[in-house]
Amino acid sequence: MRREDAPLVIGIDIGTSGARAVAMAPDFSIVASGAAKIADFSADRRDPVAWWKAVQAALGIVLDAIDRNRVRALAIDGTSGTMLPVSETGEPLSMPMMYNDPVADHIILDRIARHAPKESAAHGATSGLAKLLTFQRQPDVYRVIHQADWLMGHFTGLYDVSDENNALKTGYDPISRSWPDWIGETEADSRLLPDVLPAGSPVASISDDAAAAFGLPADTVIVAGTTDGCASFLATGADRPGDGVSALGTTLTVKMLSDKPLFAPEYGLYSHRIGDTWLAGGASNTGGVVLAAHFSDERIIALSKEIDPTRETGLDYYPLVKPGERFPINDPALAPRMDPRPDNDAMFLQGIFEGIAAIEKLAYERLEALGSPKLASIRTVGGGAKNPTWTAIRGRKLFVPFLPLASEEAAAGTARLALQGAMAAGVL
Ligand SMILES: Nc1ncnc2c1ncn2[C@@H]1O[C@H](COP(=O)(O)OP(=O)(O)O)[C@@H](O)[C@H]1O
Numbered sequence: 001m002r003r004e005d006a007p008l009v010i011g012i013d014i015g016t017s018g019a020r021a022v023a024m025a026p027d028f029s030i031v032a033s034g035a036a037k038i039a040d041f042s043a044d045r046r047d048p049v050a051w052w053k054a055v056q057a058a059l060g061i062v063l064d065a066i067d068r069n070r071v072r073a074l075a076i077d078g079t080s081g082t083m084l085p086v087s088e089t090g091e092p093l094s095m096p097m098m099y100n101d102p103v104a105d106h107i108i109l110d111r112i113a114r115h116a117p118k119e120s121a122a123h124g125a126t127s128g129l130a131k132l133l134t135f136q137r138q139p140d141v142y143r144v145i146h147q148a149d150w151l152m153g154h155f156t157g158l159y160d161v162s163d164e165n166n167a168l169k170t171g172y173d174p175i176s177r178s179w180p181d182w183i184g185e186t187e188a189d190s191r192l193l194p195d196v197l198p199a200g201s202p203v204a205s206i207s208d209d210a211a212a213a214f215g216l217p218a219d220t221v222i223v224a225g226t227t228d229g230c231a232s233f234l235a236t237g238a239d240r241p242g243d244g245v246s247a248l249g250t251t252l253t254v255k256m257l258s259d260k261p262l263f264a265p266e267y268g269l270y271s272h273r274i275g276d277t278w279l280a281g282g283a284s285n286t287g288g289v290v291l292a293a294h295f296s297d298e299r300i301i302a303l304s305k306e307i308d309p310t311r312e313t314g315l316d317y318y319p320l321v322k323p324g325e326r327f328p329i330n331d332p333a334l335a336p337r338m339d340p341r342p343d344n345d346a347m348f349l350q351g352i353f354e355g356i357a358a359i360e361k362l363a364y365e366r367l368e369a370l371g372s373p374k375l376a377s378i379r380t381v382g383g384g385a386k387n388p389t390w391t392a393i394r395g396r397k398l399f400v401p402f403l404p405l406a407s408e409e410a411a412a413g414t415a416r417l418a419l420q421g422a423m424a425a426g427v428l
């Protein structure tokens, strides 16, 4: 088959600020990509209509660049823990709660704390389960679903299907592959939970309406997606036990591919299931957000050139913008440690780089102490990945090869799941 006739799949990522879509060939090459900002459609990042418009716009750019008849499958990822209550036809019944919107109702949080097993990822004020318990009081609610589920429903017409990754923080047990009975004990109405499929498994053929709207083949397979965090891991091409991915974005997230699941909520550590492997790790509150609180991106670049990364400042910071940490220390009251501040801004910036690198190192050490494979390599994504000074500081502390990325587009990770689903459905 000529390269221009090869079948294609589509991966769509809806992240914190916008939607991105890619078309991918079976050899993982990306043949087209498109992007759109949520802010271009609404000033409110919670507005689901704006999410859908951003997805339509990003997908439209991709479809205009390819022959639509080549598309075999499509999958979507969304921000982990963003939820909304819907009617049977998918109408949102209230404004969604975003991944970082906390539930303030202490009765709900106490019920989860009392009934969820210690190792569950459903603990905490931002968990999907806390949001389900909040939304189930809505009149006429059919299901409470995740952002990615709702967007997928626009392609299938089904608003009651999720994937194992998005469902994790809503209490789903990825080891028994079921919604556990204890969820009922929290007084959650389990009839409102979506059906859950493994990430990368076929859900349904595209609906007639969506096929007509996008000009896609009627047998396009819609595939169960994942969270944005897992998608950006998969996009890098990391695929062996011991492969680590550090995301130096607004926050620092660290994940490692592990042959067994690891759950340690006391450290904010959980595992997402991908096939029979696990993405173990967690998200810290440190990261670029601390840099951005003190320096513009231009100033970071200029000051970085003044830093000698081979010499430690000895400042020993724990950089945070406010008290509270999730991973690798889980302590809602943990105080930032950023004193003394030297007069020299380059030295201050170096202290922050060193502090974040030390937290990254502790994250990988926690994983190994809990039984993960030995860290073999790190791939780095996010705004901090392009800073050679920071990379040199990290290299001095982490002692493993830093590998290049197959792609830094989360949508490419989701497209890999679409390829898997297309193969499982026999259309590739
Ligand atoms: N040259 C740089 N060196 C280090 N950090 C940077 C640099 N440029 C931007 N950043 C940081 O990267 C962060 C944004 O990363 P990005 O991956 O785009 O974020 P998000 O997680 O929101 O998608 C900002 O907080 C910014 O401070």
Ligand SMILES: O=C(CO)[C@H](O)[C@H](O)COP(=O)(O)O
Binding pocket: 015, 016, 079, 080, 081, 099, 227, 228, 229, 230, 253, 282, 283
């Ligand atoms: O904060 C987020 C929003 O971008 C991420 O969704 C979160 O950090 C990653 O969660 P997960 O590990 O479940 O993918």
